[in-house]
Amino acid sequence: xxxxxxxxxxxxxxxxxxxxxxxxxxxxxxxxxxxxxxxxxxxxxxxxxxxxxxxxxxxxxxxxxxxxxxxxxxxxxxxxxxxxxxxxxxxxxxxxxxxxxxxxxxxxxxxxxxxxxxxxxxxxxxxxxxxxxxxxxxxxxxxxxxxxxxxxxxxxxxxxxxxxxxxxxxxxxxxxxxxxxxxxxxxxxxxxxxxxxxxxxxxxxxxxxxxxxxxxxxxxxxxxxxxxxxxxxxxxxxxxxxxxxxxxxxxxxxxxxxxxxxxxxxxxxxxxxxxxxxxxxxxxxxxxxxxxxxxxxxxxxxxxxxxxxxxxxxxxxxxxxxxxxxxxxxxxxxxxxxxxxxxxxxxxxx
Amino acid sequence: xxxxxxxxxxxxxxxxxxxxxxxxxxxxxxxxxxxxxxxxxxxxxxxxxxxxxxxxxxxxxxxxxxxxxxxxxxxxxxxxxxxxxxxxxxxxxxxxxxxxxxxxxxxxxxxxxxxxxxxxxxxxxxxxxxxxxxxxxxxxxxxxxxxxxxxxxxxxxxxxxxxxxxxxxxxxxxxxxxxxxxxxxxxxxxxxxxxxxxxxxxxxxxxxxxxxxxxxxxxxxxxxxxxxxxxxxxxxxxxxxxxxxxxxxxxxxxxxxxxxxxxxxxxxxxxxxxxxxxxxxxxxxxxxxxxxxxxxxxxxxxxxxxxxxxxxxxxxxxxxxxxxxxxxxxxxxxxxxxxxxxxxxxxxxx
Ligand SMILES: CC(C)[C@H](C(=O)O)[C@@H](O)C(=O)O
Ligand SMILES: CC(C)[C@H](C(=O)O)[C@@H](O)C(=O)O
Numbered sequence: 109x110x111x112x113x114x115x116x117x118x119x120x121x122x123x124x125x126x127x128x129x130x131x132x133x134x135x136x137x138x139x140x141x142x143x144x145x146x147x148x149x150x151x152x153x154x155x156x157x158x159x160x161x162x163x164x165x166x167x168x169x170x171x172x173x174x175x176x177x178x179x180x181x182x183x184x185x186x187x188x189x190x191x192x193x194x195x196x197x198x199x200x201x202x203x204x205x206x207x208x209x210x211x212x213x214x215x216x217x218x219x220x221x222x223x224x225x226x227x228x229x230x231x232x233x234x235x236x237x238x239x240x241x242x243x244x245x246x247x248x249x250x251x252x253x254x255x256x257x258x259x260x261x262x263x264x265x266x267x268x269x270x271x272x273x274x275x276x277x278x279x280x281x282x283x284x285x286x287x288x289x290x291x292x293x294x295x296x297x298x299x300x301x302x303x304x305x306x307x308x309x310x311x312x313x314x315x316x317x318x319x320x321x322x323x324x325x326x327x328x329x330x331x332x333x334x335x336x337x338x339x340x341x342x343x344x345x346x347x348x349x350x351x352x353x354x355x356x357x358x359x360x361x362x363x364x365x366x367x368x369x370x371x372x373x374x375x376x377x378x379x380x381x382x383x384x385x386x387x388x389x390x391x392x393x394x395x396x397x398x399x400x401x402x403x404x405x406x407x408x409x410x411x412x413x414x415x416x417x418x419x420x421x422x423x424x425x426x427x428x429x430x431x432x433x434x435x436x437x438x439x440x441x442x443x444x445x446x447x448x449x450x451x452x453x454x455x456x457x458x
Numbered sequence: 459x460x461x462x463x464x465x466x467x468x469x470x471x472x473x474x475x476x477x478x479x480x481x482x483x484x485x486x487x488x489x490x491x492x493x494x495x496x497x498x499x500x501x502x503x504x505x506x507x508x509x510x511x512x513x514x515x516x517x518x519x520x521x522x523x524x525x526x527x528x529x530x531x532x533x534x535x536x537x538x539x540x541x542x543x544x545x546x547x548x549x550x551x552x553x554x555x556x557x558x559x560x561x562x563x564x565x566x567x568x569x570x571x572x573x574x575x576x577x578x579x580x581x582x583x584x585x586x587x588x589x590x591x592x593x594x595x596x597x598x599x600x601x602x603x604x605x606x607x608x609x610x611x612x613x614x615x616x617x618x619x620x621x622x623x624x625x626x627x628x629x630x631x632x633x634x635x636x637x638x639x640x641x642x643x644x645x646x647x648x649x650x651x652x653x654x655x656x657x658x659x660x661x662x663x664x665x666x667x668x669x670x671x672x673x674x675x676x677x678x679x680x681x682x683x684x685x686x687x688x689x690x691x692x693x694x695x696x697x698x699x700x701x702x703x704x705x706x707x708x709x710x711x712x713x714x715x716x717x718x719x720x721x722x723x724x725x726x727x728x729x730x731x732x733x734x735x736x737x738x739x740x741x742x743x744x745x746x747x748x749x750x751x752x753x754x755x756x757x758x759x760x761x762x763x764x765x766x767x768x769x770x771x772x773x774x775x776x777x778x779x780x781x782x783x784x785x786x787x788x789x790x791x792x793x794x795x796x797x798x799x800x801x802x803x804x805x806x807x808x
Contacts, residue, residue, distance in 0.1 A: 304614040331709035359681035
């Protein structure tokens with residue numbers, strides 16, 4: 109009797125449905141062979157749904173998604189500047205709501221520069237690190253507000269909320285990653301300015317470090333970290349950082365390793381209390397939607413993270429290998445989104 | 459009768475005194491010829507002073523500095539991890555205190571890639587932009603705190619405070635810069651997450667933009683901005699952004715344009731109510747202090763910004779040209795800090 113995994117699929121907006129279609133091809137191929145059956149439920153969510161019904165994510169949507177074992181998401185968000193979306197914040201109301209409601213306290217974003225991949229750096233060296241970005245705290249909590257809004261006397265505050273509970277759990281996860289990798293962990297923050305939040309991050313990293321004497325730990329201010337990402341990205345193994353710094357560093361890291369068309373991510377609840385959600389780092393790119401020119405590789409590599417999270421490590425490794433072989437064989441000629449998905453699927457079958 | 463400028467000089471820690479000595483050589487040379495006399499007062503401030511006296515910046519220091527027409531600062535900060543500095547936050551207590559007390563609401567940081575300068579990008583293209591970073595608000599205000607500090611139940615908050623007053627004045631300055639340059643202005647923020655602060659930035663930029671129809675305005679999320687800084691830095695002319703995003707972007711921009719050894723900055727009070735302060739973007743680098751290996755170019759280019767601010771545009775242009783010629787003539791051979799200063803001074807005299 110084969111294992112059944114209940115998967116919520118949120119194709120989303122723009123290029124989301126196109127890249128998710130290819131990710132599903134890969135998933136279906138590898139899991140059929142692994143003797144696992146994925147029972148999929150599709151959720152129509154995003155800007156398109158909002159324009160149709162006025163809903164971003166209802167309580168019913170959320171309750172129903174929460175009943176699944178995992179989530180695969182393409183990308184959400186409408187055309188920037190669309191006046192009909194002026195009052196909709198799809199990012200906050202959908203993506204961040206899912207991350208917070210499903211307690212995705214680890215946002216795992218691997219960065220790897222594959223041989224032959226063109227990137228912006230002249231001498232990148234060997235690049236292979238993961239960013240462990242906190243996902244449920246920091247400046248992302250939405251604890252902001254304004255007074256005298258829209259007037260010359262407006263004051264707008266945004267509060268970053270940080271807890272020892274929240275930091276310790278993500279720091280522990282990061283040390284586990286470092287332990288299984290090259291045993292190096294870099295905390296990134298801005299302790300000289302954000303002294304309270306930064307001080308707590310530093311204290312907790314130091315505490316957990318004492319339980320991992322084999323892991324070498326260092327610290328960088330976020331501004332210095334961006335310098336190293338372009339001058340010596342090979343120095344990093346595991347970066348652990350807060351929600352906002354992680355957002356910034358992972359886009360930069362994506363660019364450095366050949367573009368966010370290759371960057372996968374997992375929004376993970378390691379405790380298993382809620383389904384984890386896997387998505388490419390890129391957005392919905394509505395300007396190129398429907399043209400079959402988006403690269404589905406980031407979505408496909410997100411499937412590998414999903415499989416890994418579900419304990420299907422062999423299947424995950426096969427997907428990563430097939431994608432990697434495809435990436436390394438690219439010669440700059442143009443392929444459609446589906447052709448890339450087909451090529452990776454063919455490698456899986458081979 | 460020649461004009462007299464009262465200049466406060468804060469050499470600071472680490473490589474600060476070395477690079478300031480070269481900046482002063484250049485300043486003395488160019489201003490003697492311009493018929494301006496600089497009356498200098500030296501302030502011994504920084505980690506060294508703190509270790510001697512326990513003071514970071516006294517009210518007397520501040521009052522005395524405020525009496526000057528401008529400030530030249532090297533770099534401040536002791537050896538990271540020095541236990542004697544554990545409870546001193548030189549950055550907050552000195553550098554940020556000066557920026558806030560002297561209402562340096564514009565932090566002006568030009569980024570220019572000079573021909574022949576080795577940088578990390580394979581194909582940087584033409585890079586010539588300025589970042590106008592807000593200097594007195596945002597997450598830098600120090601409105602943070604924690605409860606149950608040091609325990610597993612600690613909660614640490616950091617509040618970013620943003621006012622229409624504070625944003626409008628820096629945005630106006632940025633538009634004036636854009637007007638005098640290539641007439642392009644990019645707002646960088648994170649409006650989809652920091653909706654209140656970001657929304658106000660967006661609104662005010664839109665309002666001021668209507669007074670500058672010749673300036674093309676666009677918007678980037680901070681994460682996307684870091685991508686463009688490495689994939690297409692030539693797209694930028696003037697970037698206007700908040701205190702924290704500006705901190706991050708300018709270090710990255712410095713790296714992209716050949717390293718922060720070349721990056722100059724001005725902490726400016728455009729109203730002239732307080733003296734403005736000019737400093738290299740780099741820090742005190744205590745690990746290489748006293749060895750005469752630090753590059754004084756960033757400090758020298760900061761002198762050019764200082765001269766410009768004082769209305770001595772010709773002298774400023776001469777310093778920039780001499781530094782630029784020196785930069786473009788570098789062949790990778792090693793020179794001491796003083797040799798670089800001497801070479802630039804010699805070009806000024808030629
Ligand atoms: C869309 C946006 C809210 C999101 C974030 O800031 O986390 C995105 O940039 C990401 O990194 O997944
Ligand atoms: C030293 C530090 C407080 C400072 C800042 O964050 O502004 C520095 O990084 C800078 O950019 O001048």
